[in-house]
Each structure stands twice: as C-alpha cells, then as structure tokens.
Amino acid sequence: MTGPVGASASGAELKRGMVWRNWGQNQVFSPAAFAAPRSEEQLVCVVRQALGDGLNIRVAGTGHSSTPLVQTGGLLLSLENLSGITGTDLARRRARAWGGTPISSFGDPLWRDGLALSNQGDIEKQTIAGAIATGTHGSGTKLTSFSAAVRYVRIIDGTGDVVEIDERDIEELRAAQVSLGALGVVVEVELDVSPSYHLRETITFPHVDELLDRWDVNPDTHRHFSFLWCPTDNAAELFELPTPKGVRMADRAYTKVYDAVEIEEPGGIETTEGRRVDRSYRIYPGGFGLIFNELEYFVPTERGREAFTEIRQLIRTKYPEQVFPVEVRWVAADGAYLSPQYRRDNMAITITVAAGTDYWPYLRDVDAVLDDFDARPHWGKLHFTTRRRIERMFPELDRFRTIRSQFDPNDVFLNDHLRPLLG
Numbered sequence: 001m002t003g004p005v006g007a008s009a010s011g012a013e014l015k016r017g018m019v020w021r022n023w024g025q026n027q028v029f030s031p032a033a034f035a036a037p038r039s040e041e042q043l044v045c046v047v048r049q050a051l052g053d054g055l056n057i058r059v060a061g062t063g064h065s066s067t068p069l070v071q072t073g074g075l076l077l078s079l080e081n082l083s084g085i086t087g088t089d090l091a092r093r094r095a096r097a098w099g100g101t102p103i104s105s106f107g108d109p110l111w112r113d114g115l116a117l118s119n120q121g122d123i124e125k126q127t128i129a130g131a132i133a134t135g136t137h138g139s140g141t142k143l144t145s146f147s148a149a150v151r152y153v154r155i156i157d158g159t160g161d162v163v164e165i166d167e168r169d170i171e172e173l174r175a176a177q178v179s180l181g182a183l184g185v186v187v188e189v190e191l192d193v194s195p196s197y198h199l200r201e202t203i204t205f206p207h208v209d210e211l212l213d214r215w216d217v218n219p220d221t222h223r224h225f226s227f228l229w230c231p232t233d234n235a236a237e238l239f240e241l242p243t244p245k246g247v248r249m250a251d252r253a254y255t256k257v258y259d260a261v262e263i264e265e266p267g268g269i270e271t272t273e274g275r276r277v278d279r280s281y282r283i284y285p286g287g288f289g290l291i292f293n294e295l296e297y298f299v300p301t302e303r304g305r306e307a308f309t310e311i312r313q314l315i316r317t318k319y320p321e322q323v324f325p326v327e328v329r330w331v332a333a334d335g336a337y338l339s340p341q342y343r344r345d346n347m348a349i350t351i352t353v354a355a356g357t358d359y360w361p362y363l364r365d366v367d368a369v370l371d372d373f374d375a376r377p378h379w380g381k382l383h384f385t386t387r388r389r390i391e392r393m394f395p396e397l398d399r400f401r402t403i404r405s406q407f408d409p410n411d412v413f414l415n416d417h418l419r420p421l422l423g
C-alpha cells in the first residue's frame with residue numbers, strides 16, 4: 001500500500017495522509033490508511049488485510065463524540081457506503097439497518113411500514129452503529145437508549161471472522177449493546193422499534209423554582225420531559241432556542257414535553273413552533289449551529305434534584321462566565337454491561353462548553369461534584385473516568401472485558417484512549 005490512494009486486495013480504495021476531525025473539532029489525527037468499503041465483502045477483505053499488515057483498526061461514525069474514541073494510527077474505516085434500512089417486521093416490531101445508516105434515514109422508511117424508533121435524542125445526524133456504541137439516548141423515565149433496543153448485531157471481529165449475535169447470546173448481546181467499537185466492526189444491527197406514533201410538543205419557559213417544586217411530577221407525567229436551564233439571559237441564543245419576547249431567560253428553563261397523540265394526517269399536523277404535532281421522527285431532532293464540546297454524567301434518578309441543584313450552585317457561584325444551557329434528561333435502566341443505565345434509572349446532566357476554550361477547570365469541578373452522586377459518564381462526551389472509577393461504576397466490567405478479549409484477542413480494536421480503560 002503506497003502513495004496517497006491505493007487499492008486493497010478487496011478493490012476498496014485506501015486513502016493515505018487523510019486528517020480526521022470530529023464534529024467538535026477537539027479530536028484530530030491522521031490514520032495510516034482510510035477506507036470506506038462499498039460492500040460487506042470488501043469490508044471483510046479490508047479488515048483481514050489490515051490484520052495481516054499488523055494494523056490496529058477503528059471505525060468512524062459521523063464524529064459526534066467528543067472523546068478520542070475514533071483515534072487510530074492504523075486503519076480507519078467508515079461505513080458511509082453501507083447505509084440504509086435492510087428490513088422491517090411489523091409483527092415483531094423490528095427494523096434492521098446497515099451500521100453506517102444515519103438516524104435521520106430511519107424515519108420515512110420505518111413510517112411506511114407502520115413503525116418508528118421508540119425514542120430519539122437531540123439530533124439525528126449520528127450513524128446507528130456510532131449511536132449504539134456510546135449508549136446514545138433521548139429523554140423519558142420509561143424510555144431506554146438506542147443501545148437497549150439492539151436485538152441483533154453482525155460484527156467483523158479482531159480475527160477477521162464475521163460473527164452474529166442475537167437474543168440467544170444474551171451475554172454477548174449485552175456487551176455489544178454498548179461496545180465503544182471495541183468488539184469489532186458493526187456491520188448490521190436489528191432494533192426493537194415501536195408502532196408508528198405522533199407526538200405533541202409543548203414548550204414552556206418556567207423559572208427554575210417552579211421546576212424544582214414539580215421535580216418528581218413532571219418527568220413521570222409525560223412520555224418525554226427534558227429541560228435546558230439557562231444560567232443567563234443570552235444562554236438560549238447559543239442553542240438558537242426560540243424564547244418569548246420580553247421574557248428574561250436567566251434562571252429559567254426551556255422545557256420540552258412530548259406526548260403521544262392520535263391524529264389523522266394531514267389535518268392533525270400542526271407546525272407552529274412550540275406546539276407542533278407531527279410524526280415522532282419529525283418532532284425529536286433539532287440542530288446546533290455552533291460547534292461545542294460536552295460532558296454528560298448520569299446520576300441515579302432519585303438523586304437528580306440534589307445533583308442539579310449543586311451544579312446550578314457551582315455555576316452561579318464559581319463559573320458565572322459559563323453561559324451555555326445545562327440540559328437535564330431522564331433515561332430508563334437497561335442491561336448492557338457498559339451502559340450508564342446498567343440496572344439503574346438515571347437522570348442525565350449535560351454540560352456544554354465552547355470549543356477551543358480552556359474549560360478543563362470547570363469540567364473538573366463538575367466531575368468532582370457529580371462523582372459524589374455515583375455518576376457514570378456518557379462515553380461519547382468528555383469525562384475524567386479512570387480505570388478505578390470504571391471498576392466501581394460498572395459492576396460487569398470484567399464480564400465485558402472477558403467477552404471483548406474473545407472477540408478481539410490481539411487488542412486490534414483498542415486505541416490509546418480505550419486501552420487503559422478496557423484493556
């Protein structure tokens with residue numbers, strides 16, 4: 001393999017000298033080679049050739065993780081050419097897709113078949129394999145993450161074998177549901193999905209005291225309840241959140257409620273911002289104009305109010321210059337070994353910081369506050385988790401590591417970030 005572009009034995013184009021950057025612009029590296037195979041056969045060949053050449057391998061999704069998960073000095077793969085829904089089953093409420101399928105590509109095809117993703121997060125740009133790898137989630141006390149919905153995975157493992165995992169392989173499935181890409185290349189997944197549903201959005205702007213008063217009521221009363229607490233008047237603008245004229249947003253929250261409703265199309269569709277009624281997949285996703293980095297920690301739901309109160313206090317007293325909204329969401333427990341929700345209902349606190357600034361002292365303080373709440377990290381967002389802490393936070397870490405080493409006996413899919421954590 002020489003020169004800037006070459007061909008592997010599989011026929012897949014291999015690029016050299018490419019510079020990879022994540023969405024948040026805080027992760028940059030240059031892999032030895034990059035390939036985006038056009039078929040599963042090509043993908044298998046490229047992996048086997050890299051193994052023969054002694055290269056480590058990582059896969060990139062759309063680069064929406066803030067942590068160095070994708071970084072490699074070996075072969076970087078993209079599944080951008082292995083994208084699309086590969087099958088649906090209305091009776092079993094299942095959908096299959098290539099690993100490189102963006103979440104945005106699920107909406108229309110699933111709807112045509114009477115189905116929809118059961119929940120979604122703030123954006124829909126991530127690939128399904130990338131979203132699953134880090135336990136990507138939306139909000140809802142009874143709703144789990146994308147990872148928890150995974151029922152089947154086909155993986156090219158660290159020996160170049162194609163391995164299928166389904167519900168009969170419950171331990172392997174629990175490892176694959178949140179794998180950080182450390183079991184191998186996820187080629188195709190099957191998700192448990194829902195019958196198609198419409199949502200009614202209700203956006204309000206309560207003062208934080210009102211939220212604190214109704215803390216235990218709001219999240220349980222709605223399918224989706226979440227809020228973005230605005231430390232200052234201009235915080236909402238940073239996320240381009242529309243707010244009512246004349247209302248000062250400092251210490252208020254942009255609060256989102258989504259409830260399932262039964263309507264007929266097209267008459268029942270409502271497009272007015274703040275009280276839209278539409279298909280679920282048109283309501284969930286937003287977008288962000290500004291590039292930022294994030295930390296997101298999960299605390300046990302019953303300690304959420306206390307944890308949020310301490311973070312609010314930290315910002316107001318020590319970091320008044322930190323003006324990004326703080327997002328609060330709820331996620332239901334699941335059984336994936338590396339899931340932040342492993343056997344625990346959680347409340348998630350997301351701290352957003354301006355890309356390119358020295359936000360580390362602030363994030364360290366947030367980490368110290370939330371560690372007292374037994375917080376677990378979002379793997380795709382900035383965190384300070386050490387091996388000792390993972391051992392404390394994830395009771396099934398060793399089981400994950402045992403399964404991982406069966407899939408990847410030579411640690412081909414570990415990188416400098418993951419080796420100390422999972423090796």
Ligand SMILES: Cc1cc2nc3c(=O)[nH]c(=O)nc-3n(C[C@H](O)[C@H](O)[C@H](O)COP(=O)(O)OP(=O)(O)OC[C@H]3O[C@@H](n4cnc5c(N)ncnc54)[C@H](O)[C@@H]3O)c2cc1C
Nearest residue numbers: 061062063064065121122127129130133136137181186380
């Ligand atoms: C603006 C923004 C909004 C976000 N909103 C949310 C949200 O609402 N909820 C939430 O939970 N998170 C959210 N995130 C975090 C994001 O969902 C996760 O970081 C997710 O993992 C990114 O997916 P990706 O496709 O970009 O994958 P990447 O970030 O590129 O990769 C993530 C991991 O997946 C692995 N991977 C990707 N594809 C494969 C494959 N085919 N096989 C094996 N491994 C693979 C990579 O190696 C890496 O370990 C957000 C991030 C941003 C920047």
